Amino acid sequence: MSFRALFYPRAVAVYGSVSPGKLGNILINHLVQWGFPKVFAVNPKGLGLNHVPGYAKINQISEDIDLAVIASPAATVKEIMTDCGEKGVQAAVIISSGFSEAGNAKGEAEVKEVASRYGIRFIGPNCAGMINTYSNLAPTLQAYPPQGHTAVISQSGAVGGAVMEWAQSHGLGISKFVSYGNGADLNQIEFLRYLKDDEETKVIALYIENIEDGREFMAALKEVTAVKPVVVIKSGRTSTGQRAALSHTGSMAGADAVYDAALKTCGAIRVESLDDLIDLCKGFSYLPRVLGRKVAIVTNSGGPGVMTADKAEELKLNVSESSAELVAELRDFLPAHAGFKNPIDMTVEGTGDNYRRVIEACLKEFDAVLPIFFGPPYLPTMPIAEGILAAFKGNNKPVFSAMETGLHAAESIKYLRDHHLPNFPSCERAIRTMARMAEYEEYKSKVPNKKSVMPEKSKGLLFERGPLLEPDAMKVLEENNIKVPEYRFVTDKSEVAAAALELGYPIVMKVVSPQILHKSDFGGVELNIKNGEEVLAAFDRIARNSEGYDFRGVVLYPMLRGGREVILGLTRDAQFGPVVAFGLGGIYTEVLRDIVLRVAPVDRPGAEEMIRSIRTYPILKGIRGEKPADLEALAETIVNFSRLPFLYPDLAEADLNPVFAFPTGVIVGDVRMVRGNKE
Amino acid sequence: MSFRALFYPRAVAVYGSVSPGKLGNILINHLVQWGFPKVFAVNPKGLGLNHVPGYAKINQISEDIDLAVIASPAATVKEIMTDCGEKGVQAAVIISSGFSEAGNAKGEAEVKEVASRYGIRFIGPNCAGMINTYSNLAPTLQAYPPQGHTAVISQSGAVGGAVMEWAQSHGLGISKFVSYGNGADLNQIEFLRYLKDDEETKVIALYIENIEDGREFMAALKEVTAVKPVVVIKSGRTSTGQRAALSHTGSMAGADAVYDAALKTCGAIRVESLDDLIDLCKGFSYLPRVLGRKVAIVTNSGGPGVMTADKAEELKLNVSESSAELVAELRDFLPAHAGFKNPIDMTVEGTGDNYRRVIEACLKEFDAVLPIFFGPPYLPTMPIAEGILAAFKGNNKPVFSAMETGLHAAESIKYLRDHHLPNFPSCERAIRTMARMAEYEEYKSKVPNKKSVMPEKSKGLLFERGPLLEPDAMKVLEENNIKVPEYRFVTDKSEVAAAALELGYPIVMKVVSPQILHKSDFGGVELNIKNGEEVLAAFDRIARNSEGYDFRGVVLYPMLRGGREVILGLTRDAQFGPVVAFGLGGIYTEVLRDIVLRVAPVDRPGAEEMIRSIRTYPILKGIRGEKPADLEALAETIVNFSRLPFLYPDLAEADLNPVFAFPTGVIVGDVRMVRGNKE
The missing domain is CATH 3.30.1490.20 (ATP-grasp fold, A domain)
Structure with a gap:
């Protein structure tokens, strides 16, 4: 498809009124202001704006137009798209609202039909437009941030716009921005796949409220995260309307838990605030990879050093003690009363040159360094910034700068930013960013092999002969290598x-x-x-x-006795399809909600990860000298169980409760299978 | 003591070199710059600075000096304090370092001795000074924020300084600031008590790393939180050096958990970052009290509204549906496609006047309103700010403004700030602030009655006749109304x-x-x-x-059978003294670490709160139709058990494991008591 026409058009036509304050006017001004060379206005009166020529019809324009930007009333869009199709336009950004979001699904379908007839791919309708800083293209009402390596895909125009604003004020460089609105044609899946191969994009920020095709979304997400990080805000987490009615076992977790499981499975990094989103995009787009958890905290003040070390430990980062060699090296130039062990506290000797030397020394044995600078206003901050930057530039490891953001450090922070070293507004945010970046690398290092665990073909219906009785259900389990008594x-x-x-x-x-x-x-x-x-x-x-x-x-x-009782459940989620749940039986799931969900099917490493991730995992491993449960057999059971909904398309729900996990072997104690609507 | 001399001195003498770049010079410049009228320089050469006269000795000054600010070398401080004492100085701020923090405990003790001889009270040494914006007094190296109602007490000069910086850049008004450094004389306890009655202070921010006398600290904290909120950062949470060796039951929680319990008991609000600290101080000092959990979210954009509602639900705030009356009122002026239910989404009709009308309408039935504004750069933001402010001014309920903080809203945010309505940098931070403010009011509404639960006098030693055997320990429990078999x-x-x-x-x-x-x-x-x-x-x-x-x-x-097995433990913490632990027996504490700590003794409501706060509380209440455990008897047992260490000063540790909690009655199954060093 013509992503080239969308992101790198030769010429753009803007539909909409050019009167001051009207959308067409604003869009044209944006396009011109940010340097896009060939813009044409199209409106009933054929009015232009400043140096932009105006036409009543697009076919009056002699040049080839790749992209149409449409901000005229909803009722006119169908005809506009037809005109565009005749003219050979390949892509459109439909900003106009008044379609399915306002109950006008018919209008939206008509536009889609015209587009598809002419092969036009489009964003919107009801969207906030798009930006490509690499072609000076900004058909949007939103802010235009500096050029950089973060791509933003947003379902909500307002949230996307806010990210653009924040990017601008925090100096986060953007490669591409897309607000896809109703997503009638192009949506987050297409853009994820496009941006995966976009050389200007190092990290993708994604804001979603809902997903139509969860499986396809997961497939796209996995392809991307194998190459570059995706940071996701999924909202609508708790709102009642979005809660799917998962029955029994599954009902212990809301639909949001399914999203959470899906995002986790795909290696996406879920965050809950724009602050975290911006921080991670800064880290991923400007810093080298975080290839381990050993961090040195370098500070000129004890208090913030201790606070940061606390946070680091909480986040399972490793504030390990400086080696004897490092201490010896530091003793050469730091005063005797400095702290050498990590946090490394230079105290009042935190000069720019000492920041540089300490960071350089630490980078030799740590995976990352977090320099903190807190200082009274009379202390010049530029030398510190220069020292931090010099150390960073000389190495290929990440430096998480946390210069305190008071007014007097503004110039230094801008200096760092201008030299492509991000500064984080607080030590806490710097260390949190590091932890999430490390997590992503850990995910990437063990991306499951590409061989799909998806069963190749269906074994047919389960319920051909009416409701499934317990002995029949046991037989199904047996046939699929799940041990039954x-x-x-x-x-x-x-x-x-x-x-x-x-x-x-x-x-x-x-x-x-x-x-x-x-x-x-x-x-x-x-x-x-x-x-x-x-x-x-x-x-x-x-x-x-x-x-x-x-x-x-x-x-x-x-009669089965002993062992530990676990439960396995299967449900079908409206967006993501089959979901498998695992937990210890009884109060552990009922009272403590200690249950883990994954989108099915899961492979062997996935099943092992599920087992490890419940809080009660120590009970399975054996406490007080008990023998561990047979975790291999348990993992195998989860894998086989998670394949059932693909083998039997009419299986809607299944529960194995309990499953007895013995030191040797795992046996199902009871089974329940429910027919779905999908026969 | 002479807090008046410290915070409202008639004249100040500054010890330290007046050469450019030296501390004395900076301090004098600060004092003069921020408008303190009577400053004198004292240094060996008797040099002045600009209009500030200089003297070699303080006794050469003819006027009365209330406060000395000392920034000269450690070795000179003792003599300076003697001179000050002779001159009648009542208070001192000792900024000089090189005392106990550098191994010079002797020097510190000498200074303290001189001060106490002359009745001088002092802050420091090794501190960053202080500020009183209500007397234009700023003997500090740190930034000077605007006048306001937040007081800051900081053990760390750097962290305190950072708060001053942030206050300045975020427009948070400060009443008083104290960096108490080594705290050789005045420390957080004295300042808490002083600020409790300070009329200019509505909220106190406290940064501590360690506390010497935990009991006294708790007493002071309780007195204050009954009157005004205290927001605390306690750092050194996880650092190995600070971990106390709590034995057995107690060992399941580190020393930080004891701090946490102590702060919670006293109604202090613990936060983990400066962001949260600043947000809460903004909320508490500028907004009316949050007297309930019902919040209306008012937005001009769906996405941020949904995100905020999610967060609100997570924080147990109540985003309850608009009443029929409210919907009717809103329908009068909002378009039909607006969202009326809460979040109230005005969509593109989010004009300034509509913000005002919607907020006013909502304040009639909600405890607080959170107006969100997200908008593209072409939309003027001042009318929105004016609308929000007008609605706020006309009511006595809190409005948590969250106008997006992009560059184009800066002017509006400043406008709100200038009119004493804080704006929060993100919806998430606004809603989090509201939740913590509501929590504080809930605490305050049930502040335990003043009658102490502390036992009046010791019953003597437990271990007079050698080690305590189990039958003897059972007898002790029996004598203290704890039921044994x-x-x-x-x-x-x-x-x-x-x-x-x-x-x-x-x-x-x-x-x-x-x-x-x-x-x-x-x-x-x-x-x-x-x-x-x-x-x-x-x-x-x-x-x-x-x-x-x-x-x-x-x-x-x-042989006891049935019931639910709980455990109770007692240990002595180095700072806070006796601490009581409670949890369900077996794996619940061992594997799930589902245990709650409180500083002993606890009263009846405290014991009830302990019982409710474990995750496994539903098990005690009875699941699957089981009868509930006798929670009244259990609470009574906790109360009586928590008194033991006060009745028997030589009791170092005790464990009741298990305690059988039956539907009627509670009986101890086993007891262990260990002698301490404190006989």
Whole structure:
């Protein structure tokens, strides 16, 4: 498609009134002001603006037009797009609102139809436009920040605009900006893929409120994060309207947890505020990669050094002690009362030259250095900035500068920025940025191999013969390499004693009926049956409790004991499809909500990561000298379980609760499968 | 003491060189620059500076001097203080360093001795000075922010200085600033108490790294927070050097958790960054109180509105739906496509006048309003600022303005600030500030009554007769209204069967020996003994396992079953003294670290709050239809247990593990008490 026409057009036509204060006027002024050379105005009266010539119809323009920017009323857009198509326009930015966001889905569909007929790709409608600082192109109402290496994709025009504003005031350079509004044609997926290969873009900032096709979004995101970082704000986290009704196990987590799991799986970095977004974009676009967690904190003042070390430890960074060699090197030029161990506290000897020497020395053995400067107003700050910059320029490791942002340091901070070393507004934000950058590198270093774990083809429907009874569900698990206990499905009382004897006492007996879901509440479960007499009595009780229901018999299992009880759940999320949940059984999930979700299917490393990430993981590993649960078998069970919804398209929900995890082996204790609407 | 001389001196003498770039020079320039009228320079050569007269000795000055500001070398300070004492100086600010912080504790003690002889109270040494904007007094090297109602007390000169810088650049008005450095004389406790009654101070910001007398600090803090809020940064949270060695139960939490508990108990608001500190000081000093959690979010753009609502829900604020009346009122002037429910989204109709009308309407039914403004650069922002301010001025409820901080809104933000309405740099920070302000009001509304729960007098030593054996410890609990099971201490095998019969089977038998601490590991515990035969055999086994040790006999209890097992622990913290810990037994504390600490003693509401604040509280309340544990009896047990270290000064540590919490009643299952060094 014609991303070239969108981002590097030869000429642009702007639709909309050129009267002062009107959108067309503002857009043309922006385009001209930021240096785009070929702009034409198109409006009913054919009015131009200053040196921009005006036409009533686009076909009156003799030159080729690649891009149309449309800010005229919604009702006129369809005809404009037709004109554009006839003229050979390849791309459009439709800023006009009044489409699906205002209940006018029909108007939007018509525009889309025209565009598709002529092969025009477009952004919008109802968007805030776009920017490409590398072609001086800014058909937008928003601010125009300096050129740089951060690309911004925003569903919300206002949030995107705010990022442009903040980028401008914080000196964050931007490569491209896209506000895709209603996303009728191009949306975040296309732009992610385009920006992946965009050489001017080192980091992508993404603001989303909702996603239509979660699977495709994840695929695109994974492709990008394997190459460059993506920082995401996903909002609408808690609003009631967005909560999907995940049943049972899944209901313990809202839909936001699914987004969270999806973003995590794809290696995207989720943040919750624009501050964090800006900080990370600064770090990723201006600093070398953070290839480890060892950080040296260099300061001219104890207090901020200690605060920063605290925060670093919390974030699992390693404020490790200086080596003997480093201490010896520092002792050569720092006073005896300095702190040498890390934080390295130069005290009043924090001159520019000492900042440079200490940072250079530290970079030899640390993965990153965080120089802090706090000083009273009478202390000149430029030498400090020069020292920090000199040390940074001479190395290929990241330096997280945190010069205090009072008024008197403004000049120095601008100096750093002008030389492409970002300064962070506080030590805390600097260290937080480092931690997230380190996390991204850790993700990237173990990006799962490309081989998909997605099952190749469906095994067909589960529910062909009506509702799935427990013995059938057990059979499905068995066929998919999930270990179930030996069982006997008995339909008649005369067979029950023999079946029990085959299994060996003690046994468990459960009712089998398509109408009885909550078997325990119903008196449909008998535990710890010890002999033939008890087994017959149990059968009678269950049969009696089932009177008036579709009673198909009972299923017998040997009584399982010991091990640790875990639960596995499967649900289908509206955006992301099948989601698998894992946690320890009972109160751990019910009360402590200690549960982890991942978008299915998960591969072996993914399953292992799930197991490790619950808070109660130590219980599985074994406490007080207990043997660990068989974590390999458990991981394998999760992998196989997570494939089921792809093998059986009509499987809507499944719960394995409990699954017994023994020191050797894992066995499912109970299973429930529910039919979906997707047969 | 002479706080008046310190903060409102009639005249100030500055000791230190007046040469350019020297501290004395800078201090004098600051004092003169900010308008303090009577300044004298004192230095060996008797040099003055500009219009400030110089003297070689303070006694040559004819006027009365209330305050001396000392920035001369450490070695000269003692003599200077003597001169000042002779002259009748009442207060001093000792900026000079080179005292205890540099290993010169002796020099510091000498200065203190002289000061105390003459009745001079002083700040420092090794401090960054002080500011009182209400007397134009700024003997400091730091920035001089505008006058206002935030007082700042800082242990670190650099951090205090940074707060002054930030206050200046963020337009936060300051009443008083004190950097107390080594705190040889005046420290945070005295200043807290002074500022409590300072009419110019509405909120106190406090930066501390360590506290000497935790109990006194807590007392002062409680007095203050009952009147005005205190926002605290406590650093040194994780640094190894600060970790106290809390044993056993207590060891699950570091010393920082004790600080945290202490600050929480006293109603102080702990924050972790200067950003949060500044935000809260802005809120508390410029806005009316936040008397409830209902917030209306008013925006001109959906995205930021949703993000803010998410954050609000996370912070347990109540973004409740607009009432029908409010919707009707808004419909009168907002367009039909606006969002009326809350967030209230005015869309492009977010004019200044609409901001005013919507905020005014919302303030009628919400506790606070958070107006967000995000807009492209072409939109003038002054009308919006005027609208927000007009609505705020007409009401006595808080308005948390969050106008986007891009370059083009700078003028409007300054306008709000000039009219004493703070603007927050992001929606997230605005909503976070509101949540913390609401929390403070909730604390204040239930400040515990003044009656101390501190036991009036000691009951004497526990360990007079050597190590405390389990039966003796049980007796201590019993005497202090903590319920223990019936028990029999049996020293001879001949008595054991009769004792067991008295208690009733099944019983538990435990070894009693001052040398055997870990009874279970030792084979010193026998559970579930069912009859006389078993009881004799158990006695024999325990006696055999104890061969070679000081075997005093066994203690018998009835076997306790059921209920929920909780644990209680007591330790002594170096700064805060006795600390009580509470949690559910077993893995909940060991693996999940679900434990709560409070500085002892705790009163009844305090104990109830402890119980509610563990994550596993739902388990105590009863899940799956179980009866709740007897929370009243549990709270009473915590209260009584927390008094023990005050009744028995030699009690260093105690553990009740487990305590059985039944639906009716609470009974201690096991007790361990350890002697301390404090007899």
